[in-house]
Amino acid sequence: MKIKKGWYILFTAPLMIIFAIIELIPFVTGIGYSFVKWNGLGKSPKTFVGLQNYARIFSDKLFLSSLLRTTIFTLITVVIVNILALLFAIIVTSRLKTRNVARAMIFMPYLIGGLILGYIWNYVLGEGMSSLASLTGMDNLFFNWLVDKKFAFYALIVVTTWQLAGYMMIIYIAGFQAISDDVIEAAAVDGANGIQTLFYVKLPLIMPSITICLFMTLSNCFKMYDVNVSLTGGGPNNATQLVAMNIFNEIFTKSNFGYGQAKAVILFFIIAVITLLQVRLTKSKEVTL
Amino acid sequence: MKKKKVLSLVMTLAVGASILAGCGSSSTADSSASSEATAAATSADDTASQNTTEAASDSATSSGDQKITIFQNKTEIYDQMVAMAKDYEAETGVAVDVWQISGDDYYQNLKTYLSSESGPTIFTVESDTEIAELKDYMSPLTDLSFIDKENDSLLAKNDDGTVIGIPTTAEGFGLVYNKDLYDPSKISSIDDLVSYIETEKDSGVEGVGLSQEAYFLIGHILNTPFALQDDPDAFCQKVYDGEVNIADVDEFQQLGKLFEAIRANETNPLEVTYDTNVGNFATGKTATIHQGNWCYSMFADYDVSFDMGIAALPIDGNDKIAVSRPAVWAVNSDATEEEQQLGKDFLNWLYTSETGTDYLMNKFGFVPVIEGMTADNLDPLSQTVSDAITSGNILPWTFNTSWPAGIVTTYLAPTTEEFFSNPDMTADDYLRALNDNFVQAASE
Numbered sequence: 001m002k003i004k005k006g007w008y009i010l011f012t013a014p015l016m017i018i019f020a021i022i023e024l025i026p027f028v029t030g031i032g033y034s035f036v037k038w039n040g041l042g043k044s045p046k047t048f049v050g051l052q053n054y055a056r057i058f059s060d061k062l063f064l065s066s067l068l069r070t071t072i073f074t075l076i077t078v079v080i081v082n083i084l085a086l087l088f089a090i091i092v093t094s095r096l097k098t099r100n101v102a103r104a105m106i107f108m109p110y111l112i113g114g115l116i117l118g119y120i121w122n123y124v125l126g127e128g129m130s131s132l133a134s135l136t137g138m139d140n141l142f143f144n145w146l147v148d149k150k151f152a153f154y155a156l157i158v159v160t161t162w163q164l165a166g167y168m169m170i171i172y173i174a175g176f177q178a179i180s181d182d183v184i185e186a187a188a189v190d191g192a193n194g195i196q197t198l199f200y201v202k203l204p205l206i207m208p209s210i211t212i213c214l215f216m217t218l219s220n221c222f223k224m225y226d227v228n229v230s231l232t233g234g235g236p237n238n239a240t241q242l243v244a245m246n247i248f249n250e251i252f253t254k255s256n257f258g259y260g261q262a263k264a265v266i267l268f269f270i271i272a273v274i275t276l277l278q279v280r281l282t283k284s285k286e287v288t289l
Numbered sequence: 290m291k292k293k294k295v296l297s298l299v300m301t302l303a304v305g306a307s308i309l310a311g312c313g314s315s316s317t318a319d320s321s322a323s324s325e326a327t328a329a330a331t332s333a334d335d336t337a338s339q340n341t342t343e344a345a346s347d348s349a350t351s352s353g354d355q356k357i358t359i360f361q362n363k364t365e366i367y368d369q370m371v372a373m374a375k376d377y378e379a380e381t382g383v384a385v386d387v388w389q390i391s392g393d394d395y396y397q398n399l400k401t402y403l404s405s406e407s408g409p410t411i412f413t414v415e416s417d418t419e420i421a422e423l424k425d426y427m428s429p430l431t432d433l434s435f436i437d438k439e440n441d442s443l444l445a446k447n448d449d450g451t452v453i454g455i456p457t458t459a460e461g462f463g464l465v466y467n468k469d470l471y472d473p474s475k476i477s478s479i480d481d482l483v484s485y486i487e488t489e490k491d492s493g494v495e496g497v498g499l500s501q502e503a504y505f506l507i508g509h510i511l512n513t514p515f516a517l518q519d520d521p522d523a524f525c526q527k528v529y530d531g532e533v534n535i536a537d538v539d540e541f542q543q544l545g546k547l548f549e550a551i552r553a554n555e556t557n558p559l560e561v562t563y564d565t566n567v568g569n570f571a572t573g574k575t576a577t578i579h580q581g582n583w584c585y586s587m588f589a590d591y592d593v594s595f596d597m598g599i600a601a602l603p604i605d606g607n608d609k610i611a612v613s614r615p616a617v618w619a620v621n622s623d624a625t626e627e628e629q630q631l632g633k634d635f636l637n638w639l640y641t642s643e644t645g646t647d648y649l650m651n652k653f654g655f656v657p658v659i660e661g662m663t664a665d666n667l668d669p670l671s672q673t674v675s676d677a678i679t680s681g682n683i684l685p686w687t688f689n690t691s692w693p694a695g696i697v698t699t700y701l702a703p704t705t706e707e708f709f710s711n712p713d714m715t716a717d718d719y720l721r722a723l724n725d726n727f728v729q730a731a732s733e
Binding site for chain 1: 394397400403404406422423425426557559560694695698699702703704706707709710733
């Protein structure tokens with residue numbers, strides 16, 4: 001019994017140490033920094049200002065609007081990504097001949113990485129669209145999405161969906177494949193058709209996958225930075241600035257380290273509360289056979 | 290069975306020790322302790338001990354050899370810097386490591402290095418606000434051999450007047466114009482420029498081209514009305530205090546008029562990148578672009594057949610281009626005494642030796658900033674800047690000396706994006722929005 005405990009420590013300790021160094025300790029010191037006024041340089045003075053940084057947040061229109069925008073962005077994207085991912089998963093687990101190719105192609109965008117994906121789409125939706133417009137003369141159909149406030153925001157949703165849907169699809173596929181054939185057969189014997197099997201048998205059984213996917217898309221979208229910076233850079237006129245970018249700019253462009261850190265702490269609590277609620281809710285719907 | 294367990298335990302420890310050695314290789318006590326630990330475990334795991342010895346020997350060599358590191362903001366001369374580093378090592382035996390910028394924000398990179406105490410020996414700092422922030426990291430440069438020949442107004446000083454930065458080069462901007470298409474002697478006011486834009490539009494040429502990058506969109510061009518005030522510093526202060534609104538000031542209204550003409554007659558600047566902007570100019574599609582002598586190196590890719598120069602932005606009959614130092618060299622005060630001295634030796638070499646000045650003038654294309662230094666092969670745009678310095682007919686860069694930190698990218702550019710994407714916004718609305726930006730940014 002004693003030896004077992006030793007092994008347990010031995011194998012978890014390396015990971016715990018790494019986790020502590022790159023996650024826990026910075027998190028705790030980060031909370032500490034949120035109470036000071038500081039420009040982020042070691043030799044500059046740090047003045048303790050108490051809760052002043054937090055109080056300032058409520059009058060920061062740019063931050064509040066980016067928070068609201070991020071919430072809208074997350075809601076829309078989470079729904080679209082998960083519905084698409086489920087559809088893709090259903091299609092590629094069917095008897096489709098090209099299912100292996102389709103699987104690879106849908107998953108591919110996730111491998112490219114958000115930053116590069118953003119730059120590619122920046123070109124497609126910006127210069128690509130403009131030159132299509134001048135080639136075809138159809139100005140109202142093709143135009144530079146990224147200079148229009150609304151369309152730049154749509155572009156953000158489209159590209160994020162493009163990136164995440166493939167990854168979520170893989171998780172759903174794993175969920176579908178874990179359903180034993182007995183259950184499906186039993187449903188067929190009972191006279192259930194394809195749609196009924198999907199809604200009353202398959203979906204309840206892949207609830208664990210749904211929990212994971214919702215959690216991942218939720219926290220991913222709330223923290224979205226890479227696609228944001230490479231696709232729109234927050235413009236035009238900050239109309240697509242998401243909250244992570246607002247925090248980054250506060251700290252690194254405006255050199256308000258303490259204030260930016262306070263925003264980051266607020267963002268952490270928002271994400272924590274929302275994802276915890278979501279996991280609780282979806283977990284309660286999970287069924288076991 | 291038991292032996293095997295012991296063996297694997299030893300192996301795990303050895304791997305762990307080598308990880309720790311990697312972290313602490315800068316302090317000799319740490320790495321020697323961990324190399325002892327690994328020596329004990331050598332029989333168990335060969336690769337781990339190899340890693341550690343490598344880490345230990347690394348720290349030994351770096352303290353023995355002479356080496357300096359340079360981090361600078363001009364990405365376009367990175368290759369030339371590397372070539373220069375090789376020559377410097379060949380001449381003096383001191384190795385020079387030139388760092389590259391990751392991402393596109395030099396200053397963010399630099400701050401990260403400095404605050405993690407792993408800064409370069411020599412670095413460049415751009416605006417006065419940045420110099421004020423970093424002054425504790427910049428060691429005094431009063432003992433440089435050529436310091437007396439420097440133009441005093443271009444030096445960076447700390448609060449007690451000690452020189453802590455020397456100018457890298459001088460740069461100037463204005464309307465870079467194609468001499469076949471644009472004649473600055475005929476255009477002496479914004480009204481002239483606006484009617485020029487309108488007539489050129491009919492012949493299929495764009496009069497004035499801007500591009501989407503924050504400084505090329507608004508930062509540089511908005512400098513002119515500020516710099517034209519009698520006392521730009523005091524004027525800025527009045528704007529911050531709300532005593533003056535720039536929308537009520539004539540020079541700014543003229544700029545507003547120009548912007549409305551650009552919005553009405555030309556391709557939306559938000560759709561134009563720096564590359565396109567310069568490319569359109571080089572191929573004769575744009576008569577003037579609001580740029581500076583830095584863009585000349587871009588023309589190497591084109592077969593440019595016309596002469597060019599830099600003209601003043603004719604607000605209120607202005608005939609001066611804006612010239613200043615884009616950055617200063619600084620020596621890291623966190624570095625060891627010995628390393629700081631090596632850094633100063635390098636700067637002496639760069640600005641006084643034959644090879645050094647050859648690199649500055651001919652390979653980096655820098656404009657001479659030291660008395661008595663001449664350059665024979667300046668490109669036409671740099672020549673205009675150099676002439677302007679000699680004649681003293683220049684405007685200051687108020688965005689470096691008087692504007693709040695970070696205002697161009699975080700406030701002015703977004704507001705300008707709004708102006709160019711929203712045709713309902715009048716020039717007056719726009720100027721009032723810019724004024725609000727200044728008040729807001731100054732209060733932060």
